[in-house]
Amino acid sequence: MIQPRPRTIPEATVARLAVYLRVLTALADGGRSTVASGELAAAAGVNPAGLRKDLSHLGPCGVRGVGYEVRTLRDRISRVLGVERSRPCVLVGIGNLGSALSDYAGFGSRGFEFVGLFDAAPARVGQRIGGHTVRPMDELEEVVAATQASIGVITTPAEVAQSVCDRLAAAGVRSILNFAPVTLSAPPGVDVRKVDLSVELQVLAFLGQQRLVSPVEEPA
Amino acid sequence: MIQPRPRTIPEATVARLAVYLRVLTALADGGRSTVASGELAAAAGVNPAGLRKDLSHLGPCGVRGVGYEVRTLRDRISRVLGVERSRPCVLVGIGNLGSALSDYAGFGSRGFEFVGLFDAAPARVGQRIGGHTVRPMDELEEVVAATQASIGVITTPAEVAQSVCDRLAAAGVRSILNFAPVTLSAPPGVDVRKVDLSVELQVLAFLGQQRLVSPVEEPA
DNA sequence: AGCCGCTTGTGAACGCAGGAACAAAGTCGC
DNA sequence: GCGACTTTGTTCCTGCGTTCACAAGCGGCT
Numbered sequence A, B: 001m002i003q004p005r006p007r008t009i010p011e012a013t014v015a016r017l018a019v020y021l022r023v024l025t026a027l028a029d030g031g032r033s034t035v036a037s038g039e040l041a042a043a044a045g046v047n048p049a050g051l052r053k054d055l056s057h058l059g060p061c062g063v064r065g066v067g068y069e070v071r072t073l074r075d076r077i078s079r080v081l082g083v084e085r086s087r088p089c090v091l092v093g094i095g096n097l098g099s100a101l102s103d104y105a106g107f108g109s110r111g112f113e114f115v116g117l118f119d120a121a122p123a124r125v126g127q128r129i130g131g132h133t134v135r136p137m138d139e140l141e142e143v144v145a146a147t148q149a150s151i152g153v154i155t156t157p158a159e160v161a162q163s164v165c166d167r168l169a170a171a172g173v174r175s176i177l178n179f180a181p182v183t184l185s186a187p188p189g190v191d192v193r194k195v196d197l198s199v200e201l202q203v204l205a206f207l208g209q210q211r212l213v214s215p216v217e218e219p220a
Numbered sequence C: 001a002g003c004c005g006c007t008t009g010t011g012a013a014c015g016c017a018g019g020a021a022c023a024a025a026g027t028c029g030c
Numbered sequence D: 001g002c003g004a005c006t007t008t009g010t011t012c013c014t015g016c017g018t019t020c021a022c023a024a025g026c027g028g029c030t
Helices: A011-029 A037-044 A048-056 A070-081 A096-102 A137-147 A158-171 A197-213 B011-029 B037-044 B048-056 B070-081 B096-102 B137-147 B158-171 B197-213
Strands: A067-069 A087-092 A112-119 A132-136 A151-154 A175-178 A191-194 B067-069 B087-092 B112-119 B132-136 B151-154 B175-178 B191-194
Touching: A011 A037, A011 A048, A011 A070, A011 B197, A037 A048, A037 A067, A067 A070, A070 B197, A087 A096, A087 A137, A087 A158, A096 A112, A096 B096, A112 A137, A112 B197, A132 A137, A137 A158, A151 A158, A151 B197, A158 A175, A175 B197, A191 B197, A197 B011, A197 B070, A197 B112, A197 B151, A197 B175, A197 B191, B011 B037, B011 B048, B011 B070, B037 B048, B037 B067, B067 B070, B087 B096, B087 B137, B087 B158, B096 B112, B112 B137, B132 B137, B137 B158, B151 B158, B158 B175
Parallel strands: A087 A112, A087 A151, A112 A132, A151 A175, A175 A191, B087 B112, B087 B151, B112 B132, B151 B175, B175 B191
Antiparallel strands: none
16 A cells, blocks of 8 residues: 655645646547647646646656656546546535536536535525525435535525534535635634635726736836 | 835735725624724634734724724725725626626625626527626627726636637726636736636545545644 | 733744756657 | 657745734723
8 A cells, every 4th residue: 555645735736736637638538649748838827847846746647758648647637636536515505606506517527516405595495406406404414414425515695604614514514615705614624715706806906906006017 | 296005915915905805894884993903813714913914015004002993994995905986897608607796796795896798699688687688799899998897707618718808808808807717818918817616626625535644633 | 190901013934836947868860 | 779859857946925923002090
């Protein structure tokens, strides 16, 4: 039982690996067999040297003078990220955003499958969205236990997000993706990642405003 | 003509300022008059010292021994971020995600207003969503010019995202928020930010898998 | 008025990520 | 079979972000 890659991989690298994986999948679907770091880096929007450093965390996986074998590298990254087989996820809060996510094709094709949709509003329970039926909150724990879902997505209003987080964690969910505009606290051993859409817009607004002062960094 | 804050503010700080702004707004609505860095940092989920350093970029705005005046600080951050008044935005691609975003209350209440929704599919044109009517792509340039929209949001399929980006940039949009799973290239002077939902899930999957090896960092 | 406690703002050290340059290695052409 | 070219993997270095720790300043109490 060897551990060829026991060391930790930086989180920034993990995020980029996911991008490389997408590009590699597209290349493989296009019939491409090998690719060099320069081309891959351009497609992913990163520096070639940084890309090679990222891949070096997986061990040597390229051929000098040639490049990387597309399918081999794709499979290797899939295995490292843990998306080689589909993972069951539950989604709580079937509003507009929740409906969009549950129906988002980008998830199913990338190793994530929603096995339970939940909402507290009786009017929404029973609706069919993306091949699944919305369930009442009462069934949350039961479904998590039955499906061994390890990932939960929260798209509820901010007021109830913390209580949903608590229930998910208690039910055994170990990873939570939070779209509600609050900072959640979870017990140790549970990872929480936050996606805040309005923050992204506000950063853009700031950059746009700042450009009015120092228009563009134009080199001589 | 002095320049009290001419220097650039780190982008990571700007993102956190947006979070502080949300917390401060909630505190102000709750009638709170002052708040200390410790409490504010806890609500935002960051280190108190880092929060004070972030705020120091705005100049002295607290009172030693007391804390920060909630409303004053809120207004100051709003001004720095450039969201003191509403900004016009256009949204291209009215699929599930686009519909959700156009209807998302979190945008309107935080200084962003969609002034144009666009889609290429004739079936979607004419639909009313969130108080606006979906327009055909032909009218994109016209609406951007008429409304002086400076921010564009792309929620189209990946295949057409680059062409939409080109048209937005040509029409005068200076900031673009991209939800399509591709890396866009834009002319200089145009900022592009990318939000990749499946990357977030894949990072979570990796962290969850990694926990199986080194279960939890339990200090003695 | 003077002291004390609390909180801010800042300076310094640490760790990490990103970029450039270089050596190793493998392939293609002759 | 050998040389030259291409590309990877690594190392060094620079800069940024984060954290810790302390001095300065203000309000409240006596």
